[in-house]
Amino acid sequence: MHITALSGGIGGARFLRGLRRVVSPDDELTVIGNTADDIWLFGLKICPDLDTVMYTLGDGIDDDRGWGRRDETWQIKDELAAYGVEPTWFGLGDRDLATHIVRTQMLSAGYPLSAVTKALSARWLPESERPPVRLLPMSDDRVETHIVIDDEAEPSGRRAIHFQEYWVRRHAEPTVRDVVVVGVDEAAAAPGVVDAILDADAVILPPSNPIVSIGTVLGVKDIAVGLRDTRAPVVGLSPIVEGAAVRGMADQLLSGLGIENSAASIAEHYGARRHGGYLDGWLVHDADRDLVPRIEQADIAARAVPLLMRDRAATDAMAVATLDLVEELRT
Amino acid sequence: MHITALSGGIGGARFLRGLRRVVSPDDELTVIGNTADDIWLFGLKICPDLDTVMYTLGDGIDDDRGWGRRDETWQIKDELAAYGVEPTWFGLGDRDLATHIVRTQMLSAGYPLSAVTKALSARWLPESERPPVRLLPMSDDRVETHIVIDDEAEPSGRRAIHFQEYWVRRHAEPTVRDVVVVGVDEAAAAPGVVDAILDADAVILPPSNPIVSIGTVLGVKDIAVGLRDTRAPVVGLSPIVEGAAVRGMADQLLSGLGIENSAASIAEHYGARRHGGYLDGWLVHDADRDLVPRIEQADIAARAVPLLMRDRAATDAMAVATLDLVEELRT
Numbered sequence: 001m002h003i004t005a006l007s008g009g010i011g012g013a014r015f016l017r018g019l020r021r022v023v024s025p026d027d028e029l030t031v032i033g034n035t036a037d038d039i040w041l042f043g044l045k046i047c048p049d050l051d052t053v054m055y056t057l058g059d060g061i062d063d064d065r066g067w068g069r070r071d072e073t074w075q076i077k078d079e080l081a082a083y084g085v086e087p088t089w090f091g092l093g094d095r096d097l098a099t100h101i102v103r104t105q106m107l108s109a110g111y112p113l114s115a116v117t118k119a120l121s122a123r124w125l126p127e128s129e130r131p132p133v134r135l136l137p138m139s140d141d142r143v144e145t146h147i148v149i150d151d152e153a154e155p156s157g158r159r160a161i162h163f164q165e166y167w168v169r170r171h172a173e174p175t176v177r178d179v180v181v182v183g184v185d186e187a188a189a190a191p192g193v194v195d196a197i198l199d200a201d202a203v204i205l206p207p208s209n210p211i212v213s214i215g216t217v218l219g220v221k222d223i224a225v226g227l228r229d230t231r232a233p234v235v236g237l238s239p240i241v242e243g244a245a246v247r248g249m250a251d252q253l254l255s256g257l258g259i260e261n262s263a264a265s266i267a268e269h270y271g272a273r274r275h276g277g278y279l280d281g282w283l284v285h286d287a288d289r290d291l292v293p294r295i296e297q298a299d300i301a302a303r304a305v306p307l308l309m310r311d312r313a314a315t316d317a318m319a320v321a322t323l324d325l326v327e328e329l330r331t
Numbered sequence: 332m333h334i335t336a337l338s339g340g341i342g343g344a345r346f347l348r349g350l351r352r353v354v355s356p357d358d359e360l361t362v363i364g365n366t367a368d369d370i371w372l373f374g375l376k377i378c379p380d381l382d383t384v385m386y387t388l389g390d391g392i393d394d395d396r397g398w399g400r401r402d403e404t405w406q407i408k409d410e411l412a413a414y415g416v417e418p419t420w421f422g423l424g425d426r427d428l429a430t431h432i433v434r435t436q437m438l439s440a441g442y443p444l445s446a447v448t449k450a451l452s453a454r455w456l457p458e459s460e461r462p463p464v465r466l467l468p469m470s471d472d473r474v475e476t477h478i479v480i481d482d483e484a485e486p487s488g489r490r491a492i493h494f495q496e497y498w499v500r501r502h503a504e505p506t507v508r509d510v511v512v513v514g515v516d517e518a519a520a521a522p523g524v525v526d527a528i529l530d531a532d533a534v535i536l537p538p539s540n541p542i543v544s545i546g547t548v549l550g551v552k553d554i555a556v557g558l559r560d561t562r563a564p565v566v567g568l569s570p571i572v573e574g575a576a577v578r579g580m581a582d583q584l585l586s587g588l589g590i591e592n593s594a595a596s597i598a599e600h601y602g603a604r605r606h607g608g609y610l611d612g613w614l615v616h617d618a619d620r621d622l623v624p625r626i627e628q629a630d631i632a633a634r635a636v637p638l639l640m641r642d643r644a645a646t647d648a649m650a651v652a653t654l655d656l657v658e659e660l661r662t
């Protein structure tokens with residue numbers, strides 16, 4: 001079976017680690033990673049979501065933090081601050097930095113991000129491993145999520161900041177007035193992405209932020225079309241449990257955009273494939289089981305299962321529940 | 332008094348640290364640093380000699396190693412090797428790397444190396460310190476020392492390698508057939524360099540390699556002309572003691588070029604200013620005192636003094652002896 005998943009950072013990566021554990025060694029997993037939160041800092045190209053997926057599935061992640069490398073040190077970060085170089089708020093670990101250096105050097109040499117990601121993956125996700133994982137960036141084109149916030153100092157009263165600045169520096173505290181995904185309308189899907197969706201036996205949307213993680217991937221036109229055209233069932237998992245984001249700060253972002261913080265409203269936001277949306281199936285958390293009828297009313301098959309990745313067993317069970325719903329929808 | 336010194340790496344930097352200790356707080360020190368051993372690695376611009384001077388005078392140097400930062404760690408180096416990225420032989424410390432990142436970012440933004448060096452120096456050599464030290468790269472233009480060695484695999488039987496590869500990777504072991512300083516003929520002195528020489532009260536050539544450290548600086552035409560035109564005495568210190576390099580691997584390099592390994596032959600190599608060369612005065616080590624008459628025969632004032640920088644007191648005494656000879660030559 002060929003499973004294709006879209007993914008943001010921590011939540012998606014953790015779910016995919018479970019999914020990889022429960023599928024057959026003969027299955028193949030393709031992950032289409034969000035690149036809209038990529039950022040250039042200190043002359044280096046940083047791809048937080050691709051790296052989180054790569055490190056998590058490659059057993060290099062710091063599990064407590066959820067991002068960056070295990071046994072990390074922070075000498076470079078301290079030194080850059082000693083030089084007075086901004087920004088100082090980005091979590092730039094020494095070991096992690098080597099990834100950015102290799103990536104930047106390859107990009108400067110003319111390789112597209114997809115080729116760079118493949119080269120980096122050779123270390124973390126070797127093709128010989130079973131089941132194999134192929135990590136593809138959603139696009140080789142530059143796409144960048146900017147968050148519009150209030151700023152009295154600006155003549156317009158508003159200002160757009162890079163998603164990382166909103167998320168990491170400002171802890172998602174400013175009220176979100178708009179989300180602008182710069183470049184997404186012109187972005188082409190990276191090589192292999194559309195085929196991975198069309199040829200899949202299952203397409204999965206892990207419990208990731210529907211706006212800045214999954215939403216930006218779906219913003220790439222070829223990918224959206226692929227999701228509508230694939231014969232594979234498309235099944236997603238709610239990142240919202242009992243009206244709040246399981247992790248991250250999705251609630252603030254959703255509220256700012258006028259989207260209700262509920263597992264049902266996210267499903268409605270994605271929409272049913274048979275009505276031009278993206279979903280065939282949707283998993284909500286046990287405690288949100290009252291929302292199932294509302295979601296099914298939107299022509300999306302919904303099931304209530306435990307959706308908290310408390311530990312390995314819970315995560316694996318979520319992956320099994322996802323595959324069960326896929327199986328149900330295929331028949 | 333305004334003292335201007337040319338400098339390579341370790342030897343020059345250590346001597347200059349002593350010189351700075353013995354001069355008056357009202358004196359001013361300008362260091363013109365060799366940039367011909369600069370190298371681009373992993374997309375980063377590395378200036379080993381400038382950094383050694385900056386860290387040594389700024390109290391950030393690892394004194395045992397003589398180069399790089401104190402309390403250094405090597406995570407990035409290990410990580411790059413784990414990615415299989417070459418070269419693995421260059422000593423790239425984590426703390427040191429921050430300097431290369433800041434430098435590369437500023438160069439990419441369009442600043443010349445001299446402006447970058449000034450910015451980095453703000454941390455290590457603040458203008459408020461007494462006596463102030465101003466570090467200038469010899470040139471903003473790219474100059475690169477290549478060493479020609481034998482290579483049977485090449486049709487010509489020879490091959491040119493970057494100086495760092497010869498020095499760091501090959502430990503100066505291959506026989507030197509030639510030294511080619513790429514770009515030096517077209518290089519202009521960096522802003523302030525020529526004036527620092529012309530306006531100096533003393534110009535000093537520390538005990539550095541006469542070919543790949545001082546020689547490359549003198550290879551910049553404006554600098555050579557400045558040294559000939561300045562009214563300041565030009566005094567140098569022999570890096571060769573009793574027929575061998577005090578440190579580094581200068582002997583192999585000199586032998587390969589057919590230059591005798593002696594304190595006198597280095598003086599003759601530089602030549603007397605009154606005969607179109609560079610020197611007014613030359614210090615040799617005590618044990619080389621028999622060479623003094625030969626050097627004076629070349630119209631270079633020579634003195635024999637202890638020239639081993641065994642400790643702080645010995646280094647300071649060398650600096651005092653240098654200033655004594657300068658004083659003698661000024662009157």
